[in-house]
Amino acid sequence: MKTHSLSALRATLPALLALGLASIVACGSAAVPQELMDARAAYANAAKGPAAELAPAQLDTAKTSLDVAQKSFDSDGPSQKTKDLAYVAERRAEIAAAEGSREKAERKRAAADKDFKSTQMEGLEKTKEQLDAERRAREAANQDVNKTKAELAAEKAARAEAEKRAAAALASLQEIAKVKEESRGVVITLSGSVLFATGKSDLLPIAKEKLDQVAKALVSQGFKAIVVQGYTDSRGSAADNQTLSLKRAQSVRDYLTTQQIPADKITAEGLGASKPVASNDSPEGRAENRRVEIVVTPDKG
Amino acid sequence: MPQDSLTAAQADVKGAEVGGAADNPKAALHLKLAKDQIEEAQKQIKDGDNEAAARTLDRAQADAELALSLAKEAKAQADAADANDQVGKLRKEIAK
Numbered sequence: 001m002k003t004h005s006l007s008a009l010r011a012t013l014p015a016l017l018a019l020g021l022a023s024i025v026a027c028g029s030a031a032v033p034q035e036l037m038d039a040r041a042a043y044a045n046a047a048k049g050p051a052a053e054l055a056p057a058q059l060d061t062a063k064t065s066l067d068v069a070q071k072s073f074d075s076d077g078p079s080q081k082t083k084d085l086a087y088v089a090e091r092r093a094e095i096a097a098a099e100g101s102r103e104k105a106e107r108k109r110a111a112a113d114k115d116f117k118s119t120q121m122e123g124l125e126k127t128k129e130q131l132d133a134e135r136r137a138r139e140a141a142n143q144d145v146n147k148t149k150a151e152l153a154a155e156k157a158a159r160a161e162a163e164k165r166a167a168a169a170l171a172s173l174q175e176i177a178k179v180k181e182e183s184r185g186v187v188i189t190l191s192g193s194v195l196f197a198t199g200k201s202d203l204l205p206i207a208k209e210k211l212d213q214v215a216k217a218l219v220s221q222g223f224k225a226i227v228v229q230g231y232t233d234s235r236g237s238a239a240d241n242q243t244l245s246l247k248r249a250q251s252v253r254d255y256l257t258t259q260q261i262p263a264d265k266i267t268a269e270g271l272g273a274s275k276p277v278a279s280n281d282s283p284e285g286r287a288e289n290r291r292v293e294i295v296v297t298p299d300k301g
Numbered sequence: 302m303p304q305d306s307l308t309a310a311q312a313d314v315k316g317a318e319v320g321g322a323a324d325n326p327k328a329a330l331h332l333k334l335a336k337d338q339i340e341e342a343q344k345q346i347k348d349g350d351n352e353a354a355a356r357t358l359d360r361a362q363a364d365a366e367l368a369l370s371l372a373k374e375a376k377a378q379a380d381a382a383d384a385n386d387q388v389g390k391l392r393k394e395i396a397k
Binding site for chain 2: 080087091092095105108112119120
């Protein structure tokens with residue numbers, strides 16, 4: 001058995017050696033055909049591109065194709081078959097590269113489409129915000145208009161209220177004094193006997209009450225200027241009458257300034273017996289002539 | 302057997318043409334190579350060299366497939382660039 005197997009080995013050894021040598025010679029001597037070099041380069045190029053990740057099946061096919069070409073070269077050398085296989089392998093590698101690039105481009109495009117949509121939404125949002133801002137501005141403007149309307153209405157109401165108060169004041173004034181509208185202004189006539197004791201220029205307590213009402217009416221109605229004119233009847237000397245009438249007018253004026261009538265708007269005059277309003281021949285007439293007239297220049301008109 | 306390969310290669314050429322291979326220079330080149338090789342294979346079949354014809358048809362098919370891939374890749378690239386442009390234009394429009 002032992003001898004037999006040894007001799008068998010001896011017989012096969014040269015053959016094995018010869019085979020090994022042959023393949024070494026084939027590999028070492030035969031030049032790698034251009035097609036195979038191109039295929040290797042194409043595969044290397046594809047493998048380092050996007051195909052590795054995005055077209056792995058195609059890259060795998062290319063690798064298999066290259067291996068087949070390589071094997072053919074290993075066994076047959078640079079035969080036409082090897083060249084043809086290498087030619088196909090190169091195309092397979094290029095196909096893998098193209099598919100990888102295509103996939104990459106398609107992903108880019110999908111991302112851009114998504115971006116487009118979100119940008120569109122952004123644009124819509126922006127337009128909506130602009131419209132909202134415009135609407136708010138319009139509402140604010142409307143509010144201003146409403147406010148102005150309200151202010152005008154309030155002003156109108158206030159004016160009506162003031163006129164009503166003035167009318168009421170005038171009515172109450174008419175109860176205590178004669179009120180007449182003349183060209184020189186509104187003339188409020190107060191009887192001298194109500195205001196003063198005979199021959200005196202100090203105001204009676206009852207006079208103050210009346211003047212309070214007059215002052216109230218004047219303040220509420222408003223005025224530009226006031227002249228207080230004192231008058232007497234015709235008895236006594238003109239000089240005495242003039243003095244008395246002036247003192248009485250001043251008393252009235254001074255008292256009115258304590259009742260919110262500004263001092264710079266009110267003056268006093270003594271006119272004595274001039275301008276009687278009734279006959280001095282009767283006691284009633286003389287009583288009418290003894291008077292104080294408050295001449296009011298109205299505020300407007 | 303070569304007849305089947307011939308039919309397959311011709312179908313691939315057709316597919317590449319439909320896929321727009323003629324519109325892209327590199328794809329057009331491979332399309333032409335595929336057609337030329339189909340013609341060569343037909344001669345080889347006529348001459349009775351079926352083995353050579355089969356290999357030529359393999360080459361033709363590889364070129365036709367590559368032509369289609371290149372055409373599709375070019376279209377995808379153009380579409381991506383286009384989509385990018387659209388986004389840019391829209392952004393500008395909104396920024397106004």
